[in-house]
Amino acid sequence: MATGSDSVTIHNVAKVAGVSISTVSRVVNDLGRVAxxxxxxxxxxxxxxxxxxxxxxxxxxxKRTDTIGLIVPDFDGQYFSMLMEGAHEKARANxxxxxxxxxxxxxxxxxAVTHLxxxxxxxxxxxxxxxxxxxxxEGVGNINQPLVVxxxxxxxWRLDNILIDNKLGAFEATRHFIAxxxxxxxxxxxxxxxxxxxxxxxxxxxxxxxxxGLDAEGRQFxxxxxxxxxGYRLASERVFPLIAPxxxxxxxAGNDDVACGVIDALMDKGxxxxxxxxxxxxxxxxxxxxxxxKITTMHIPxxxxxxxxxxxxxxxxxxxxxxxxxxxLKARLIVRESCGCGK
Amino acid sequence: MATGSDSVTIHNVAKVAGVSISTVSRVVNDLGRVAxxxxxxxxxxxxxxxxxxxxxxxxxxxKRTDTIGLIVPDFDGQYFSMLMEGAHEKARANxxxxxxxxxxxxxxxxxAVTHLxxxxxxxxxxxxxxxxxxxxxEGVGNINQPLVVxxxxxxxWRLDNILIDNKLGAFEATRHFIAxxxxxxxxxxxxxxxxxxxxxxxxxxxxxxxxxGLDAEGRQFxxxxxxxxxGYRLASERVFPLIAPxxxxxxxAGNDDVACGVIDALMDKGxxxxxxxxxxxxxxxxxxxxxxxKITTMHIPxxxxxxxxxxxxxxxxxxxxxxxxxxxLKARLIVRESCGCGK
DNA sequence: ACTGCCAATAAAAACCTTTTTACAACTTTC
DNA sequence: GAAAGTTGTAAAAAGGTTTTTATTGGCAGT
Numbered sequence: 001m002a003t004g005s006d007s008v009t010i011h012n013v014a015k016v017a018g019v020s021i022s023t024v025s026r027v028v029n030d031l032g033r034v035a036x037x038x039x040x041x042x043x044x045x046x047x048x049x050x051x052x053x054x055x056x057x058x059x060x061x062x063k064r065t066d067t068i069g070l071i072v073p074d075f076d077g078q079y080f081s082m083l084m085e086g087a088h089e090k091a092r093a094n095x096x097x098x099x100x101x102x103x104x105x106x107x108x109x110x111x112a113v114t115h116l117x118x119x120x121x122x123x124x125x126x127x128x129x130x131x132x133x134x135x136x137x138e139g140v141g142n143i144n145q146p147l148v149v150x151x152x153x154x155x156x157w158r159l160d161n162i163l164i165d166n167k168l169g170a171f172e173a174t175r176h177f178i179a180x181x182x183x184x185x186x187x188x189x190x191x192x193x194x195x196x197x198x199x200x201x202x203x204x205x206x207x208x209x210x211x212x213g214l215d216a217e218g219r220q221f222x223x224x225x226x227x228x229x230x231g232y233r234l235a236s237e238r239v240f241p242l243i244a245p246x247x248x249x250x251x252x253a254g255n256d257d258v259a260c261g262v263i264d265a266l267m268d269k270g271x272x273x274x275x276x277x278x279x280x281x282x283x284x285x286x287x288x289x290x291x292x293x294k295i296t297t298m299h300i301p302x303x304x305x306x307x308x309x310x311x312x313x314x315x316x317x318x319x320x321x322x323x324x325x326x327x328x329l330k331a332r333l334i335v336r337e338s339c340g341c342g343k
Numbered sequence: 344m345a346t347g348s349d350s351v352t353i354h355n356v357a358k359v360a361g362v363s364i365s366t367v368s369r370v371v372n373d374l375g376r377v378a379x380x381x382x383x384x385x386x387x388x389x390x391x392x393x394x395x396x397x398x399x400x401x402x403x404x405x406k407r408t409d410t411i412g413l414i415v416p417d418f419d420g421q422y423f424s425m426l427m428e429g430a431h432e433k434a435r436a437n438x439x440x441x442x443x444x445x446x447x448x449x450x451x452x453x454x455a456v457t458h459l460x461x462x463x464x465x466x467x468x469x470x471x472x473x474x475x476x477x478x479x480x481e482g483v484g485n486i487n488q489p490l491v492v493x494x495x496x497x498x499x500w501r502l503d504n505i506l507i508d509n510k511l512g513a514f515e516a517t518r519h520f521i522a523x524x525x526x527x528x529x530x531x532x533x534x535x536x537x538x539x540x541x542x543x544x545x546x547x548x549x550x551x552x553x554x555x556g557l558d559a560e561g562r563q564f565x566x567x568x569x570x571x572x573x574g575y576r577l578a579s580e581r582v583f584p585l586i587a588p589x590x591x592x593x594x595x596a597g598n599d600d601v602a603c604g605v606i607d608a609l610m611d612k613g614x615x616x617x618x619x620x621x622x623x624x625x626x627x628x629x630x631x632x633x634x635x636x637k638i639t640t641m642h643i644p645x646x647x648x649x650x651x652x653x654x655x656x657x658x659x660x661x662x663x664x665x666x667x668x669x670x671x672l673k674a675r676l677i678v679r680e681s682c683g684c685g686k
Numbered sequence: 687a688c689t690g691c692c693a694a695t696a697a698a699a700a701c702c703t704t705t706t707t708a709c710a711a712c713t714t715t716c
Numbered sequence: 717g718a719a720a721g722t723t724g725t726a727a728a729a730a731g732g733t734t735t736t737t738a739t740t741g742g743c744a745g746t
Contacts, residue, residue: 009732020696025734035694055462056402057732060701065399067442075427076629081419088418088445097464099410099442102431119398121440228633257633264635286419287633290571290600292607352702363726368704378724400702403731 008049017045028053067097068313069122071112073104073130078285079302083150086306087126094314096123110139117145124313126150126306131194146316148309152196153326160312161326162305166197169298169331170204170252173280176296176333177250178212181278181340184247186212187219189234189262190254191226198222198254201282205252226254231261239277240269249277250339256281256288259295263338278340282331294336301329351392360388371396410440411656412465414455416447416473421628422645426493429649430469437657439466449475453482460488467656469493469649474539489659491652495539496669503655504669505648509540512641512674513547513595516623519639519676520593521555524621524683527590529555530562532577532605533597534569541565541597544625548595569597574604582620583612592620593682599624599631599640606636606681621683625674637679644672 010028014021019038026032027042028051034042045051059065068091072080084098091098099122103112109127113136116122124146129136133152137159140147148160155161170188177183188205190198206216221238223230231253239262243249253259259281263273271277273293281288284299308327315321335341353371357364362385369375370385371394377385388394402408411434415423427441434441442465446455452470456479459465467489472479476495480502483490491503498504513531520526531548533541549559564581566573574596582605586592596602602624606616614620616636624631627642651670658664678684 007732011732021733022697022735023695026695029734032695033693038694052461054403054732055464056399056406056408057701058462058734059399060397060403060703060731061733061735063399063701075431076421076424078419080424084418084443085445088443092444097442097444099440100427100431101435101440102428118395119401121398260633267635287630290603290630291634292610354702364703365705365727366725369725372704375725376723381724397702400731401704403701403733404703404705406731 008051009054010051012049013042013045013051016049017042063120064123064317065121066095067099067122068310069099069101069112069116069125070128071101071103071109071116071125072128073102075100075102078283079300082302083128083306086303086308087310088306089303090307090310090314094310096310096314106135106139109136113140113143113147117143117147123317124148126309126313129154131196146313148312150305150309155326158324160316160321160324162308162312163326163328164300164305165328165330166200167204167207169282169300170201171208172204172331172333173252173282173298174205174208174250176280176335176339177252177278178208181250182248183250183278185219185242186214186250186252187221187239187242188216188252188254189231189239189258190220190222191230191258192224193222195226195254198226201252201254223258226257228257228261228264231258232265233261234258235262235265236269240266240271243271243277247276248340251277251279253279253281255283256285256295256297259297259338260287260291263293263295274338274340279338280333281338284334288334288336293338294342296336296339296341297334298331299334300331304329351394352397353394355392356385356388356394359392360385406463407466407660408464409438410442410465411653412442412444412455412459412468413471414444414446414452414459414468415471416445418443418445421626422643425645426471426649426652429646429651430653431649432646433650433653433657437653439653439657449478449482452479456483456486456490460486460490466660467491469652469656472497474537489656491655493648493652498669501667503659503664503667505651505655506669506671507643507648508671508673509543510547510550512625512643513544514551515547515674515676516595516625516641517548517551517593519623519678519682520595520621521551524593525591526593526621528562528585529557529593529595530564530582530585531559531595531597532574532582532601533563533565534573534601535567536565538569538597541569544595544597566601569600571600571604571607574601575608576604577601578605578608579612583609583614586614586620590619591683594620594622596622596624598626599628599638602638602640602681603630603634606638617681617683622681623676624681627677631677631679636681637685639679639682639684640677641674642677643674647672 010021010024013024027039088098101112103109116125126148128150129152137157150162186209202220221234223234259279263279266273281295281297284297288295288297353364353367356367370382431441444455446452459468469491471493472495480500493505529552545563564577566577596605602622606622609616624638624640627640631638631640
């Protein structure tokens, strides 16, 4: 059906319709006044020639690419998928596209942002930042495009910013053990102590157990990373020795991977999970519902992060937003089985 | 450090260096002959002004965007992440970018391809196709860009094509039960019977059990979809009644999700997995190693698919490739615990 | 009937490169 | 020492839009 062979330009349409190219442009973009009869003739020509405006020329002329850059440290995991989902949805709904770049480490991130912004490859950039944000943002320097930073509080930099309230999330997870299960003691098993998420979550945990007269000291265990193996190791070596028979305990894990490791380690040691020790994870990742024991976890509204990030860029592009905005999203407790509820 | 305020053009550089813009272009792109002294002056000016060629203008002039479109039906799951990983890696290594589009359903896919190709938003497109490929490819019509189709054999369409040998994969999985475990009977639990992957895998399964004198009839069970719940249901209702005590069985599942469902269902019925019934999954997804019983599964080289897809587009763009190419990649058995090995 | 205004459209400028063509100023070559 | 080739650079064209400015014809007001 389509006539193949590309490159039918606005000039061709103009010639066929017997008008000037500016008239074609006005018809196609639906602006300015055009006589109904002229409009009809142009539309006819557009259809007949199967004209599609050359987006490269449009980009040059309009000084924008209708593209938003999304820079992430990694493609795997629930987080990226959901972020992508939200960002893509919002972007497409506004005629924009998403260009994805992976950048791990400070240097790579600086390079990625610069690469996208400098030549005007994008109209705005969403940057997922983990540690070392100061170095990255310094390296990026004055950017000429809207930049939204995810996951790190970059207050000082006067940038749009989206955060998850990790502290509150961990607080609520811990509170669930205290309020809904009669635990006598609680533990936090995290990822790396250098990871900001972990430290915030640990803080929320500490806040929640304090009213019980418990001190965080000796109840928080950190490892190398957010991983199944670290969870397994920490639970075997640190948590297990503290479990006394006849008592009920709660473990708040740094994320779902760690939670899985913790559960399996305790089970391997002969502890009954969740009857004797309940476990709550973090992130509500895919694995939380794909195990025999469904994991109670804190859901992070990652899709919403993606949506909001794109909205922020759109707002800034359209001049709607004036001041840098910080949006803090709440994590939500999803009660399943591993805490001891239900089953 | 960067002077902010964008829009320093090649003209500015030319003026500062005291040369013409064509000379600047030749220096920046490192082509043609330029006197060493001139080169030095230009490079100096470039650095001083912090000049970055406007990529929009480049795109218009060069008639390419250095962007490859990646159209997928879904963002979640291992498959997308790994595909992205491979495609991004190969693309960036060749100065190209990846623009991601989600399109579910025939109409949406046609629209996505057309949208990307027609206005020259991309230089080539990778299209992940599930069912109904004829409708999609017909709707797309004559395209003016390299198009690589994944996962569906589109031989007739004279397009570049990447496939996984599902039949062989299932054959090997089944053979493993026969060769390494002394099973007396085997079952295949798949997703939907309309899914091409499923039917191919079922075929491989049938081929493998035939030499044992077993017939596929009554040994293959299909459900609505590739899901945990379907696996659980089919295992409870169809497989479990066929299990006799004292015998050893093997189940080849349509994918890892289904495998998980099968395992949990059988365990819930009191069957010993993997001692009495071994299970092998498909896809080597994340969940395969994040359960208590590690799942033996067929690894699909998804990252490689991404790499090869980009390479194909690059080859076609550079005119290296002449004829449409079909690449068939093999799935690989990853032996873990659920088949009965190891543990 | 003339000025002034408005609607509809055309013409031209701008966007910023890359690439082709043109042109000097030197080197060779015979 | 003139014709032919080389080298380094400038000028101009091309790429396809959008947007601004100009132009035309028709019509109302006086």
